[in-house]
Amino acid sequence: MSKSGFNSVGVIGIGTMGNGIAQVAAQSGFTTKVVDISQENVDRGMGIIGKNLDRMVASFEKSGGERGLSQADRDAAWGRLSASTDLASLLDCDIIIEAAVEREDIKLQIFGTLKEKGYGGIIASNTSSISITRLAAGVSDPAKFMGMHFMNPVPIQLGVEIIRGLLTDDDTYNKVVGLCQDMGKVEIPAEDKAGFGINRMWVPFVNEAIRVVEEGVMAPDEADKCTLCLGHKMGPLVTADFVGLDVILFICNVLEEEFGSAYKASPLLKRLVEAGQLGVKSGTGFYVWEGGQATGVNPAVQRYRIG
Ligand SMILES: NC(=O)c1ccc[n+]([C@@H]2O[C@H](COP(=O)([O-])OP(=O)(O)OC[C@H]3O[C@@H](n4cnc5c(N)ncnc54)[C@H](O)[C@@H]3O)[C@@H](O)[C@H]2O)c1
Structure with missing residues (x-):
């Protein structure tokens, strides 16, 4: 039973x-x-x-x-x-x-x-x-x-x-x-609050990793590499590609609505979703994907800079 x-x-x-x-x-x-x-x-x-x-x-x-x-x-x-x-x-x-x-x-x-x-x-x-x-x-x-x-x-x-x-x-x-x-x-x-527990913690982390990339602080693969020291098995950007960038953007918007502008989605995240580059499921996100493997950083992400 x-x-x-x-x-x-x-x-x-x-x-x-x-x-x-x-x-x-x-x-x-x-x-x-x-x-x-x-x-x-x-x-x-x-x-x-x-x-x-x-x-x-x-x-x-x-x-x-x-x-x-x-x-x-x-x-x-x-x-x-x-x-x-x-x-x-x-x-x-x-x-x-x-x-x-x-x-x-x-x-x-x-x-x-x-x-x-x-x-x-x-x-x-x-x-x-x-x-x-x-x-x-x-x-x-x-x-x-x-x-x-x-x-x-x-x-x-x-x-x-x-x-x-x-x-x-x-x-x-x-x-x-x-x-x-x-x-x-x-x-x-x-509890029933925006992002519940896990995404309240994790999505702002991903969003900040994207800001680190779009502000030119670090290349995407370097940003992922350096967070492995936190004991995570995968960096935030590669994980975001597995989750789906549309899902991440949606959660950012919900968090912003409930908790304010500190949770605002980064411009690069919005641009990628607008371009239909949603991660593994569309073949391109922060990385280019073939058969479930990343073959390199998305050139558009490599190029995109703000600030
Ligand atoms: N991707 C993640 O890592 C993750 C993690 C936890 C929870 N979630 C949540 O799980 C849910 C699904 O996310 P996902 O990443 O699997 O999305 P997805 O886009 O990979 O899959 C969604 C599926 O729903 C189908 N669908 C759309 N409208 C439908 C309808 N009216 N009837 C039946 N099927 C319909 C789509 O055709 C698609 O196959 C979302 O609520 C998401 O927030 C996602």
Whole structure:
């Protein structure tokens, strides 16, 4: 019996976060259904999950079973997964984890559709920065809604911030804590304030690293290199490329709105997002990316200077 009591997990959005959440849910034994807006996105997301599971099998074989996943466990996880473009396919899930793009209007539209279709289970949003209490106003039962903020990459990072809205009830909270544990994660409670805990600390750090670059204090790769002394595994700019620069810009704007101009997004971050250079997912961000590897600093970033 799972700690959450759940059998099935629905995931909305099969992008950077959604594919990781779906993979871990399926690996953890849950019937897992994913929905995205187009068949192309569904195929891309399922392709990423398939490759990640294959990598785990290779690691299992190479390490003599010490790490990774056996072929049989891989096949079982894959068999628990299904994906479509139809939100109605999630209506029988015990919980739906919403991991669609970080836009309040889109999230509210999704919740409105679930309400219209009569979904009565728990909904958790993976939002990085939008108020849980505000999002809860769009669902049919705010008591059954809360934040479940996974960290990127989901199959590797253990922490999940869990955020109650003002109206979230104890049953929902306890089941979501149980789900974190069922998925092998560690729950970290945070209050419903802009950026919660992790992004309140981390996004201003990234933003300042970008300022260091655009003011010509350091080259991007040097800025990343020197922060490794903090014990981080990756520098802020390379991590920002993995997270998605659009996501970082959105969070900066939310932090600025709640805490003031000290949190204002740096001009270079805005320019990159305006140019569609969003990091790994678009192929170029602070670095140029090929097959998940950085091949060098983006020449436009190297050139851009202010101040
Ligand atoms: N990227 C990160 O490191 C990170 C970390 C923690 C939380 N988050 C949060 O997770 C959420 C998803 O972020 P992401 O980085 O995975 O974004 P992403 O852009 O990689 O993926 C978002 C996915 O949502 C899909 N989508 C958009 N509208 C939809 C709809 N109406 N129905 C179904 N699917 C829809 C898109 O097609 C896309 O596949 C955001 O709320 C973000 O703030 C992101």
